[in-house]
Amino acid sequence: MRHYELYIVEEDVARQYYGQESKLFYLFLEHEKVRGSQKEILRKQIEYITKPIPSLLLQQKLKQDLTKIDGYRKKKNNHVIEIAERDSKAELVIGADALYLTAKGTYEVETLFFEILRKVEPSFFAFSIDDHRFGWLKPLKQEDFLRMNQV
Template sequence: MRQYELYLIVDEVARQYFGQESKLFHLFLEKEHATKVNEALIKKQIQYITEAIPTLHLQHVLHHLQPAGFTVEKTKTTFRLYASRSESQAELFIQQDRLLLTSEGTIDAETTLFEALRKVRGAFFAIDVQRMRYGWLNPVRQVKLV
């Protein structure tokens, strides 16, 4: 099973840390291993660089998502995709401060959800702590000022 935490990063922070994603990842990793002493400080740092999930817009995008070959189940805070043909399934849990995505089988279902999330906002940062993987769902474009 693959598990991802997805955070919406403030645009200014996303631009500033483009190419330095490992620094963001290590902040979120510190949260996982925080002690009582530094837990509050790390949570404040994460709150400062993240935005609340635009729940209504996300629900609207997911409501209209009807990918071919998938069975879709929806509730207010959960969205599930199943594809029996490719043995792919993914489940997205919507929380106020982050999204949690779990998937099994092939990557078809999780890729479909990632594509839908890219339409919501560009600065989603995905983290897979178990596999030590991370990255932007939609790469942040650098603007060169001449």
């Protein structure tokens, strides 16, 4: 089973850490590991560099794009896609500050969610603590990055 957390990173931070995504990942990783006052400091740093999840917009977009897919169901902030013939399932939970995606089977089910999310917000950062995998759902284009640095 694969588990992902997804945060919307402030665009100026996303630009600054383009090509250095591992630094962002290790911030989230440390937050998971530590306890006490250090955890609180890391939580505040994460709050500072991330934006709240636009829940209503996401709910609308997910419902609009996924209702045509067999095996899709929704219950409050939980969206599930199940493809029985491929023994695959993904569940997306919408929180106030983050999204949580759990998937099993083929990568197709989680990709359906990722494709919708990348259209909604340009700076979604996804990671899997268990697998040490991380990255942008919609990477910055090199020419956009260069243009931003020239300003």
